[in-house]
Amino acid sequence: xxxxxxxxxxxxxxxxxxxxxxxxxxxxxxxxxxxxxxxxxxxxxxxxxxxxxxxxxxxxxxxxxxxxxxxxxxxxxxxxxxxxxxxxxxxxxxxxxxxxxxxxxxxxxxxxxxxxxxxxxxxxxxxxxxxxxxxxxxxxxxxxxxxxxxxxxxxxxxxxxxxxxxxxxxxxxxxxxxxxxxxxxxxxxxxxxxxxxxxxxxxxxxxxxxxxxxxxxxxxxxxxxxxxxxxxxxxxxxxxxxxxxxxxxxxxxxxxxxxxxxxxxxxxxxxx
Amino acid sequence: xxxxxxxxxxxxxxxxxxxxxxxxxxxxxxxxxxxxxxxxxxxxxxxxxxxxxxxxxxxxxxxxxxxxxxxxxxxxxxxxxxxxxxxxxxxxxxxxxxxxxxxxxxxxxxxxxxxxxxxxxxxxxxxxxxxxxxxxxxxxxxxxxxxxxxxxxxxxxxxxxxxxxxxxxxxxxxxxxxxxxxxxxxxxxxxxxxxxxxxxxxxxxxxxxxxxxxxxxxxxxxxxxxxxxxxxxxxxxxxxxxxxxxxx
Numbered sequence: 060x061x062x063x064x065x066x067x068x069x070x071x072x073x074x075x076x077x078x079x080x081x082x083x084x085x086x087x088x089x090x091x092x093x094x095x096x097x098x099x100x101x102x103x104x105x106x107x108x109x110x111x112x113x114x115x116x117x118x119x120x121x122x123x124x125x126x127x128x129x130x131x132x133x134x135x136x137x138x139x140x141x142x143x144x145x146x147x148x149x150x151x152x153x154x155x156x157x158x159x160x161x162x163x164x165x166x167x168x169x170x171x172x173x174x175x176x177x178x179x180x181x182x183x184x185x186x187x188x189x190x191x192x193x194x195x196x197x198x199x200x201x202x203x204x205x206x207x208x209x210x211x212x213x214x215x216x217x218x219x220x221x222x223x224x225x226x227x228x229x230x231x232x233x234x235x236x237x238x239x240x241x242x243x244x245x246x247x248x249x250x251x252x253x254x255x256x257x258x259x260x261x262x263x264x265x266x267x268x269x270x271x272x273x274x275x276x277x278x279x280x281x282x283x284x285x286x287x288x289x290x291x292x293x294x295x296x297x298x299x300x301x302x303x304x305x306x307x308x309x310x311x312x313x314x315x316x317x318x319x320x321x322x323x324x325x326x327x328x329x330x331x
Numbered sequence: 332x333x334x335x336x337x338x339x340x341x342x343x344x345x346x347x348x349x350x351x352x353x354x355x356x357x358x359x360x361x362x363x364x365x366x367x368x369x370x371x372x373x374x375x376x377x378x379x380x381x382x383x384x385x386x387x388x389x390x391x392x393x394x395x396x397x398x399x400x401x402x403x404x405x406x407x408x409x410x411x412x413x414x415x416x417x418x419x420x421x422x423x424x425x426x427x428x429x430x431x432x433x434x435x436x437x438x439x440x441x442x443x444x445x446x447x448x449x450x451x452x453x454x455x456x457x458x459x460x461x462x463x464x465x466x467x468x469x470x471x472x473x474x475x476x477x478x479x480x481x482x483x484x485x486x487x488x489x490x491x492x493x494x495x496x497x498x499x500x501x502x503x504x505x506x507x508x509x510x511x512x513x514x515x516x517x518x519x520x521x522x523x524x525x526x527x528x529x530x531x532x533x534x535x536x537x538x539x540x541x542x543x544x545x546x547x548x549x550x551x552x553x554x555x556x557x558x559x560x561x562x563x564x565x566x567x568x569x570x571x572x573x574x575x576x577x578x579x
Contacts, residue, residue, distance in 0.1 A: 095416055218431025225416055225423075225432060232386055232405060233430040280417045280460045283434040 066305050074199045075191045079297035079315065081206040082255045083267060087293025088213050089248050090272035091286045095224045097152055099273075101141065101245070102265025104156035104163075105252040108137040110261045111163035112253070113186060114170040120178065131253050137163060138249035142242045189260030189312040191301065198257060205254045209247055220244060221282050259312035267293065270319040277326045292322060336364040338399065339483050339516035340385065345394035347380055354380045355391070356540040362484065362516040367506075369531035369547075370520045376538045378520045382488050385518060404477030404485040404515070406470070408492045418461045420448070424476045447479035448472070451505060467498030471505070478509075485517040491526055503529050 066072045086102075093101055112130030121129060137159045144155040194202075213220075222230040223237045231237045248268075255264045271292035275285040300315030307314070338361040347355040355377040362368045370378055383389040384396055386405055412418070424444045425433045433440070448454045453471040456464065464472065470490055477485055490506070491499040503526050510517055510530065521527050527534060527547070534550045536543040543550060 095413060218426075218429065218433065221432030222426050222430075225413060225418060225426070228388065229405075229407070229427075231388065232403075233427060235430060276415055276417060280419055281422065282417050282432060285417050 062306060063302065066302060071192055071194070072301075072305065074194045074196065075311065076298060076301055078194045078199055078202050078258055079191055079301050079311075080294040081202050082251075082258050083271070083293035083295075083297030083315070084290045085206050085209050085251050085293075086255055086264070086267040087271035087275075087289040088286060089209070089244075089251055090268040090270075090293070091275070091282070091289050092220055092224050092244060093248060093268055094272040094276065095282075098156070099265070099269045100153050100156045100160075101138075101248065102252060102268035104141070104160035105134055105138055105249050106256055106261045106264045107160045107167075108163035108249075109134045109253045109256050110186060111167040111170075113256075114167035118170045118173060127253055127257065130256075131250065133163075134249040134253050135246050138245040139242060142245040146238060146241065186256070187261050188263065188310065189256065189258050191258045191311045191315075194257065202254055202258075205250060209251060212243070212247060216240060216243075217286070225282075259315060263312050263316045266316040266319065267297075270316070270323050271296065274319070274323045274326050277323075277330050292319065296322065336366075338362065338397075339364050340399070340518065341397040342381075342385070343394050343397070345381075345384060345391045345396060347377070347384065347389065348392045353539060355384075357394070358537070358541055359394075360535055360541060360544055362518050364483065364514055364516050366532040367510045367517040367519055367530050369527045369534045370518060370537055371522070371527060371534060372537035372542070378537055379488070381537065382486060382518075382520060385484075385486055398484055401483035402480040404480050404482030406473050406477050406485070406487040406490045408489045412461055412469075416461075420453075420456045420459050420461060420464075420472050423461060423472060424448070424479050427476045428479055443479055444475075447475040450478055450509070451475045465498070466494045467501060470494055470498075470502055474502075474505070474509075482515055485515050487517060487519045487521075489520050489522065491521065491523055499523070499526070506530055 067076070090102075093099060109127075109130045112133030113126040115133060116126030116129030119129070141152075141155045141159055144150050145152055150158075219230070219235045220240055222233065223235050223240055227237045252264055252268075255267060258264075259267055271289040272285070274292055275288040278288055279285050296319040297315050300318040301311050303309075303318065304311040304314035340362040342358055342360050345355055345358045346353065358377075358381065360368070370381065372378055380389065384391050385398075386403060387398075421436055421441065421444045422433055424447060425436055425440045428440060428443065436444070445454055445457060448457055448471075451471045451474045453468065453475060456468060456472060461469065461472070470493075474490070487506070491502055494502055506517075506519075507529055519526075519530055521530075531547045533545065534543075534547050535541060536550065
C-alpha cells in the first residue's frame with residue numbers, strides 16, 4: 060500500500076497521475092471509433108502534425124510549453140484536411156494520413172533548423188517522448204477542461220458516432236448527420252492528441268489511442284462494453300505505468316505504453 | 332390485387348445526371364399499399380440510383396419523389412460488415428428504432444425487436460454476434476431491422492444477393508408471406524427471375540428510363556421468361572437470355 064501512497068505525497072506526481080488517467084481514458088474512448096474506422100494510423104499522423112505546429116510556434120520564438128497553442132489550430136486544420144480527403148473518397152485513410160504525417164513532420168524539422176542559433180536549444184526529446192512528470196498546474200487545467208468538453212461530446216453523440224462507424228449509409232438513413240460528425244470527431248481527436256503529446260510525446264501518443272481500444276475489441280461483442288473497457292484500460296494503464304515508472308526509475312510515457320502493450324498481447328494470447 | 336389502394340410512393344418525372352451522364356431519364360411510377368413492385372433491368376440501368384433517390388439519399392436533378400406516411404424500411408444488398416465491429420443482432424435493429432447505436436437495450440425495445448425477429452422467423456438470433464451469422468440469417472436480421480419501424484414503404488435492394496440457393500428460396504418465401512398480409516408497399520430490386528416471378532404484383536423494367544411497366548403476366552411468358560417479343564424490350568440491351576436469367 061505504501062508503494063501507492065508514498066508517491067502521492069508529491070504534488071507533481073499527483074498532477075501526473077490525474078493527467079495520465081484523464082488522457083489515457085480520453086484517448087481510449089476516441090480510440091474505439093478511430094480503430095473501428097480503420098484509422099489507427101491517424102493518431103501517429105496527427106501527433107506528427109502537432110510536431111510541425113510546435114515547430115511553427117518555436118520559429119516565432121514562442122516557448123516550447125506554449126507552442127502547443129500554435130500546434131492546436133495547425134493540427135485541427137490537418138485533421139479537417141484528412142477528413143475532407145476521406146469524404147471525397149479519393150484516398151484511403153492511411154494514404155491521406157500518411158501524406159499529412161510526412162509533410163507536417165518534414166515541415167517541423169525544417170522550421171526547427173531555421174531558428175536563430177542564438178536561441179535556446181529545443182529539447183526535441185521531450186516533444187517526441189513527452190514529460191508527464193513535468194506537467195504544471197496550467198497544463199493540468201488544460202487537460203481537465205479538454206477532457207470535460209470531450210466527455211460531454213462523446214457522452215452526447217456516442218450512439219450516433221457508433222452508428223456512423225458501423226455503417227455511414229444506414230446511419231444517414233436514420234437521420235444521423237454523418238458528415239458533420241466525421242469532421243467533429245477528427246477535430247476532437249486532433250485536440251486530444253495535441254494535449255496528450257505533452258504527456259507521452261509525439262512518438263507514443265498513438266499507442267494511447269490504439270492499444271486500449273484494440274484490447275477491448277478482443278474481449279467483448281458489444282461496442283458499449285468495448286468502450287467502457289477501453290476507457291478503464293487506458294486510465295488504469297496510465298496509473299499503473301506511472302507508479303511502475305516511479306518505482307523502477309524509468310521513463311513514464313514508455314512504461315505506460317509498455318503496460319498497455321503487455322495487456323494487449325496477454326489478451327491476444329489468452330483469447331487464442 | 333383487388334381495388335387499387337392509395338399510392339404510398341410516387342416518382343414524378345425523375346431525371347438524374349452524374350455530370351453529363353443521364354442515369355435516370357424522366358422516370359415516373361407509383362407503388363401502392365399492399366403491392367410488391369419489382370424493379371428489373373440490366374447493369375447500369377439506374378436501379379441503384381433510383382433506390383438512393385427513393386430513400387432520400389440522393390436528390391434527383393429533375394422531378395420529385397413523394398413518400399406518403401410513415402418511415403421507410405430498407406433492406407440493403409448484403410452488407411460487408413465492418414471487420415471486428417462488436418455488434419449484436421438486437422443492437423442493429425434497435426439502432427434503426429432510435430437513430431443511434433444503443434449502449435443498452437430497454438425493455439420496450441427488446442420486445443419490439445423480438446416481435447420483428449419473430450416475424451421473419453429469426454427470434455433465436457437475438458443476442459448473437461452479427462459476425463457469426465450466415466448470409467441468409469443476416470438478410471433476415473436486416474429484414475427485421477426494416478420491419479421494426481412498421482414502415483409504409485419497404486425498399487429491398489437485391490435482398491437475395493450473397494445468399495445460397497436454399498437461403499434464397501427461404502428469403503423469397505418469407506418475403507412472399509410478408510407481402511401477402513402486409514399493408515406496406517414494397518419496391519424490390521432483383522436480378523433473379525424466380526424472385527420476380529414469385530414476388531411481383533407489378534414489374535417495372537428500367538433501362539435509364541421506364542421501358543415497360545405492368546403485370547408480370549404481361550412481361551413474362553408462360554415459361555417464366557421475359558416477353559422478348561415485346562419490341563420495347565427488344566430495343567433495349569439484351570433483357571433476358573434463352574436460359575431465362577436476367578442479364579446483368
